[in-house]
Amino acid sequence: MVDVGGPAPYIYVSTRMRVRKAKLIPREEYLRMLNMSLPEITRFIGETEYKREIDELASSFSGINLIEVGLSWNLAKEYQDVLKITPSGVMRFVQSYLRHWDIQNVLTILRGKMQGVKPGKIKEVLVPAGELDKNALDRLLAEDSPDRIVEAVKGRRLGPLLSAGLHEALETGSFATLENELYKNLYMQMVSDAKGGVAGGYEFLGYIQTEIDTRNIMNLFRFRGQHASGEEIKALLIPGGKAFTVDELVRMSTIENLDELIEAAKKKTRDPELAAVFDELRQQRPVHEVEVLLTTYRLKQMERLSKRYPFSVLPILAYLEMKRYEVANLRAIARGKEYGLANERIEGYLVM
C-alpha cells in the first residue's frame, strides 16, 4: 500500500484486521465441529471464509485432501492479501515474519524429493505465503536434484545456510539439524531487523522476544525426560529471548523436579499472565498440552501488545498468527476425524 504518511494507513489496516479477527471461527463452533463427520465438516468450512477455495478445488480433490489443500490455499491467499494492504513503513517486518514459510516450503520440497514423492503431491502441502510465491515454488518443484533446488534459492536469505548444511543432511538422511539452524538463523535475522534502528522496530522486537521465549520454554518441556546433555540443549535453544537467556534455560533444564523448575521459571518472569501459565504447567502434562497452553498465552499476549501499540506492525502480526492457528485447528479436527480419534483427544490439540 502507498504510504500517505500519518496514522491513517495504520488505522485503516488495524480496522481491517479487527474485522477479520471477528470473522475467525469462535470456540463454540470448534466444539460443534467435533461432533460432525468429515463430509459435514467440509460443508461447514465451505460455508465460511473458505468457500472460494473449497468450491474451486472440489472438482480435483475430495475428503481430507480437499480440506488440507483448501486450508493451505486460503492461508496463503490471506497472507498475500494482508501484504497488499500493509503500510509500507512496516512492510519489511511482515516480510521478515513471513520468511518462516519459505523455510518450511523449501524443506518440504527437499524432503519430498528425497522420499521420491511426486511434485503434484508435494504441491498440496506447500503454503506459498513467503517470499517464494507460487511460481517460484513451481520452479523449485520442477528441479530434479536437491543440489539444483539449493542452487536456485542461493540468492535468498536462507541460501547460504541451506547450501552449507545440505551435504550433511543428505548424508544422514535427516533435515532436522539443518531445519533447526535455519529457524535459529531466521530468529536472529528478525532480531537484527528489529534492532536495525528503523521506526517500528521496537514493537516488532517485543513480538519476536515473546515468540522466542515461549518457543524456548516449549523446548525445555520437550527435553524433560529425554536426558539430553547441556550442550545438546544449548544448541537447540534460540538466543534473544526477553524473559530467559539461553544460559538460564540450560540451568533450568538440569532441574529434575517439576515443582522446582516451575518455581525457578516463575522467579524470572514479571508478567502475571505468564506466571499463571507456569502454575497451570505444575501438573504433569503431555507435551502437546504444554504447547497449546503456551501458544494460547502467546496469542493473548500478542492481542494485548497489538492494542497497546496500534500504530505498529503488531495488529497485523496478531491477526496472521491467529489465522495460522485457526487453520491448524481445522486441520487437526479434520485429520483427527479422518483417523477416528476420540473428541477429547482432538480437543487437546486445539488452540482456542
Next chain:
Amino acid sequence: MADPVMTLEMIEASQMGLKAVGAGLAVGLAGVGTGLGELGIGAAAVGATAENKDMFGLALLFTVIPETVVIFGLVVALLLLF
C-alpha cells in the same frame, strides 16, 4: 510630527475588519479540527467498509459526526458578522 487623528468611521471600519478576521478564524480552525478528527474515523470507516460492504451507511454516519464542529464555527462566524 502631528498625532494621528482617528475618526469614528475609521474605528468602525477597523472593528468590522477584525470581526471578519475572527469569523474567518472561527470557520477555518473549526474546519482544521474537524479534518483532524475525521482523519482517523475516515481511515477506519474505509477499512471497515472494505471488509464488509454493509457497513457503508453506518461508517459514513460516523465519518460526518465531527462535521458538527464546523457548524459551531459557522454559527459563531455568522453571529460575529451579523
